Amino acid sequence: MIDERGLFRFECRKYKRVVIKLSGEALAGAQGYGIDPAVVESIAREIKETKATGLEIAIVVGGGNIWRGLAGSAKGMDRASADYMGMLATVMNSLALQDALENLGVDTRVQTAIEMRQVAEPYIRRRAIRHLEKGRVVIFAAGTGNPYFSTDTTAALRAAEIEADAILMAKKNADGVYDSDPRYNPDAKKFKELEYIEVLKRGLGVMDSTATTLCMDNKIPIIVFSIDEPGNILKAALGQEIGTIVGGTKNGH
Template sequence: MAAAQYKRIILKLSGEALAGGKGYGIDPMVVDSIAREIKEVRATRLEVAIVVGGGNIWRGLAGSAKGMDRATADYMGMLATVMNSLALQDALENCDVDTRVQTAIEMRQVAEPYIRRKAIRHLEKGRVVIFAAGTGNPYFSTDTTAALRAAEIEADVILMAKKNADGVYDADPRYHPEAKKFKELEYIEVLQRGLGVMDSTATSLCMDNKIPIIVFSIDEPGNILKAALGHDIGTLVGGNNKNDC
């Protein structure tokens, strides 16, 4: 097994990644496949923390757009991330990967409360830590959660595993076949051009704390390990070199 380029990573998974081809709910076979890939990453002795979205179950913005109170809709989205996190924890432990779920909203019967020092200690002991329930506050996305937790635990990189996208393009390649893929980008370019890597709050957090982001496709088996090992896949945001499209 090749040596990892990093010591500690945050893996950001969308809720849709757990849904498989259905696009909604949780597909146990897909979750098991992702868990096996994460086990391969842990075999490199790399410390792994994970943030999972909840869009396969509920989207707070969608509920808000239809008249629901925004804070209530967002809290429902946070609970959806807890469900996804528990499913992923179960799959990881079935693969003999010691895992802890920490939630920003306290629910001690199902998970630990988020405590920064305890999370770091789990990682140092070789456990995978899954951060659930977002930041615990409405109006913040799970992208922002990933950026915030990465800063708090001093992660070396955020791996943004995307469904139906193998990097960042100057236009949506699904509708613009001529769209060009970026190999590297600066944070400010992402913000100025509205490229949608993360929301602006998350991107700004990464920029302020100099946390690089690797955007890659989760659809191809083995890509999580490749990204964790620093292979040249996807798009790097926050690298040293200026990129031309």
Template sequence: MSALKYKRIVLKLSGEALAGDKGFGIDPTVVDSIAAQIKTIKEENLEIGVVVGGGNIWRGLAGSAKGMDRATADYMGMLATVMNSLALQDSLEKCGVDTRVQTAIEMRQVAEPYIRRRAIRHLEKGRVVIFAAGTGNPYFSTDTTAALRAAEIEADVILMAKRNADGVYDSDPKYNPDAKKFKTLSHIDVLQRGLGVMDSTATSLCMDNEIPIIVFSMDEPENIVQAALGKDIGTIVGGKTNGD
């Protein structure tokens, strides 16, 4: 077996990804497919942390836009990420992958509280760790959570699995047939161009800690596995040069 490019990764999944074509809620078939790919990665002896969004159940910004208190709306979004994390944990354990959910908001009857050293120990023991409830603070996205946890556990890379997008483009390819897909970009390019890879807080955190991001489509079978094994797919953010 060839040498692995990464030892420890953070996989970022949007909540919408778990909904599949339904657009809302949790599609067990999609969750099982993701779990099967994570199991394949685990069998390659990679250490895996996962951050899941909650947009398939609740979006804090949407609630705030309709007049709800922003902090309350964001806390509701954090609880949605816990529901998604428990669903993924259940699917992983059914296929034999030892998994822990750690939450930034303490709820001991449901999951462990997030403790950095404990998380790293779980990873070293071969367990998948799912980081739930965001950062535990309102006004921060799960993109920022992925960047923060990746920095804390010293992950080698963040894998951004997207639906309906196979990389980063200079404009929306749905509306511009001439949109250019980037193979590599620097973090500062993403910030200066306003490209929608992550929010600016998350991108800045990755830049400051030199954490590369791979943006790729999860619509293609086994793409999560391919990205984790260092195959050339999607767009790499954090390379030394940008261009085609």
């Protein structure tokens, strides 16, 4: 990974462009809610290290550490209103991550699906691709801009739009995909590889069905791994055996 001069061997990089999907809970740390600046800084350092390989990085971050639309809807709130609140939560997380990255010297842009020009650019596909080509990290906020769609679906949609080679699905409290919940079943089996159709048929908790189908239709592999262990983002980006890979590799690479 690093040569005798302390420089990255770029030929080890497996992908050219990826979407990193972070859960909102990953930014909360041990407190379980809100934003922990120390945790955000730690994730930002990992992203900077990964970007140093020459990889083009886009990020989609959830909002579950601040608000969950489904939870609000379950308690009687209008579903569309609850989902829009969730989208705004993702903007808060995205701005926090942008601040941490730029404090580390990483040029970053936040693009939102809901227009709010005072804090971020509107999402424009061609502009996002241009930012990536110029070496900037692009954070996609506010979901798809529509209620009833998760940030998993956002990650799959944006990955297809920007022609990403893979989605790096960084999970909290999970190091891959299992046939049952390992927290309750000590005999749960971890999968090394899965096909999209198997994920859909078995209802495995990788992404929601809409997101999984989008990835299947566009042949975008999903690498599911733990965010809790430092260095895992880089390992996943370099194609090391880590977590679970869904759908193999794009274009047979």
